[in-house]
Amino acid sequence: MDINFFATYQCNSRCMNCSIWKGEKNNNAGEKLGLEALESLFMSPLVQKTDLIGIAGGEPTIDPFFWKLLKAVPASKKITITTNGLKHEKLMEFLRGQSDRERFLVQVSIDGIKDLNDKIRGVSGGFQKAVDLLAQLKDINVQSDFFYHQSEKLSSDNGCIQIVFKISCRIQYKNGVLRRCI
Numbered sequence: 498m499d500i501n502f503f504a505t506y507q508c509n510s511r512c513m514n515c516s517i518w519k520g521e522k523n524n525n526a527g528e529k530l531g532l533e534a535l536e537s538l539f540m541s542p543l544v545q546k547t548d549l550i551g552i553a554g555g556e557p558t559i560d561p562f563f564w565k566l567l568k569a570v571p572a573s574k575k576i577t578i579t580t581n582g583l584k585h586e587k588l589m590e591f592l593r594g595q596s597d598r599e600r601f602l603v604q605v606s607i608d609g610i611k612d613l614n615d616k617i618r619g620v621s622g623g624f625q626k627a628v629d630l631l632a633q634l635k636d637i638n639v640q641s642d643f644f645y646h647q648s649e650k651l652s653s654d655n656g657c658i659q660i661v662f663k664i665s666c667r668i669q670y671k672n673g674v675l676r677r678c679i
């Protein structure tokens with residue numbers, strides 16, 4: 498059994514296919530669990546049976562709750578982090594400091610090559626940051642993959658096969674995976 502946390506409904510990206518960044522879900526976000534509450538959650542028998550904790554958002558890394566969660570998750574659990582990679586310095590610093598990096602998987606969102614990605618995701622330079630993050634993760638032996646969205650709303654030809662192939666070539670990346678088509 499896996500458990501997934503949505504660390505925040507806020508996001509620093511501006512994707513065409515998503516309205517989270519418009520703040521529509523922020524009004525009822527409610528109070529978030531503190532570190533103590535999280536630790537006791539992870540002690541509960543049901544949660545102790547889980548193997549994998551997923552953390553996504555919005556963009557999880559921009560919210561203090563994400564960092565609390567990372568502290569609270571027991572060392573025996575695997576952690577999957579889904580990120581747009583726009584602000585990845587703090588995440589890389591955290592991962593570099595981990596002696597058990599094999600329990601982390603970082604999923605990076607990419608929706609096209611270069612300008613097409615940046616147009617779809619609404620942030621100039623976003624493609625380069627995402628690719629940089631994938632390369633840095635590879636350098637420190639943290640598992641990673643990238644996923645992309647396909648829909649008529651985005652582009653009829655943002656080209657999943659092309660994306661997987663080109664990014665794989667760019668960073669000698671062997672694990673490019675088409676995670677999701679919508």
Ligand code: SF4
Nearest residue numbers: 508510512515555581
């Ligand atoms: S990065 Fe993810 S959460 Fe943020 S706007 Fe894009 S699709 Fe939505």
